[in-house]
Amino acid sequence: MEKLSDRNNREGIKGWLNPSRYGWERVSYWLQRLTGVGLLAYFVAHIFETSSLTQGPDAWAAMLELTQTPLGHLILLLVIGMSTFHSVNGIRLIFTQGGKGLGNPGRPDYPYDAVSLNYRQKSGIWIALILAGVAMLYGASVLFGGE
Amino acid sequence: MSEQIIEKIETLEKKRDREKKEKEHVKTSVVLKVFRANRSAGENPHFDSIEVPVQRWTTVLDALLHAKQYKDSSIGIRYSCRMASCGSCGMKINGIPRLACYTKVSELEGSTITVEPLANFPHLRDLVTDFTQFFAHHKEMKPYVRNDDSDMKQTDSLTEYVQSPEDLDRFLQFSYCIKCGLCYSACPTVATDTKFPGPQALSQAYRYFSDNRDTATKERMDIVDDKHGIWRCHFAGSCSSVCPKGVDPALGIQLLRGHLLGFSRNEKKIAEKQERLKRD
Known part of the structure; x- marks a missing residue:
């Protein structure tokens, strides 16, 4: 006899893979998690990079050279985009998760548009995305623009 | 000038209404891809494709009940009120959790509708989950x-x-x-x-x-x-x-x-x- 837990039918992490099913808030949730993990990976790599200073100036210079390649610049661009989105969206979430900017409970009318999924929230997500794009463009102009 | 603008808006609205009606009338039948599995009986999960006739007002539950009545009586579904009051007929319809009785076939894109049991609930049989x-x-x-x-403890002073x-x-x-x-x-x-x-x-x-x-x-x-x-x-x-x-x-x-x-x-x-x- 099969156990109930074996057919639990939990979506697991694969449930996060298609964020477009539920609208912008789900996309924001997914991006916030993804950028969070990305920034954590960068943080670990950054500690590793700067720790090379303890092995002398030559080791540090060799490590710096790694970041001066096109691939290194692309990674830095991603980090700029991730940190901008994560910070701006994070500020929105601090207020949202404290119940601010969501609207008040009321009597729902058909077609039952949820007040919490309002345009203030959506605008916050779009602003975070636009600012991340602008920061990446500026970063690209500095990193790839040359002197 | 303003009359011209109003006329233009009315023409556009009529065109949109016509297009909407045409779109709704397009479907005369749909293919239901129904998730089937009776895991306690050792049956492997698979999808059965069943073609059912539909009209503009047909809901996914209506379509499923038609399939159950005329094509395959063994389909497992849970439903009751058919009017979004009891909450029994929840299922994943085209990947999104919805009430089958509250989802019209004409609202859905394409002529194939995939119905699966609700995710995150232990699965019992076909479209039925354990709550x-x-x-x-x-x-x-x-x-x-x-x-x-x-x-209420002092009923004399209610x-x-x-x-x-x-x-x-x-x-x-x-x-x-x-x-x-x-x-x-x-x-x-x-x-x-x-x-x-x-x-x-x-x-x-x-x-x-x-x-x-x-x-x-x-x-x-x-x-x-x-x-x-x-x-x-x-x-x-x-x-x-x-x-x-x-x-x-x-x-x-x-x-x-x-x-x-x-x-x-x-x-x-x-x-x-x-x-x-x-x-x-």
């Missing part, structure tokens, strides 16, 4: 008004609880929950944390918290203030986007968390204070 855990989470929140000063329309508006929308489980199925936290109570239970905790007749606030806060509790919600908003009754669980959860964090005014505490001041 035991879901109801246990709901029960955990003590979903009833608790009032320690209840004068009085009614007076509530203003404003008091009612604070919780009314959360009491429209039909426990269909769509929010639980859509929630990405429920998908990974079996101990998380889910949007339905947490929004019910807020429903009783914001009811000024209830005095069990601390008890409920102790339940939701847990590492697997309210803090695991990250406002993906999917619960509110799939709710067929406008309950907006995400709103209730964030407002409840606002109270836990001290971001919001605690109406009950303010009322109690005012009452105390009046007495003194």
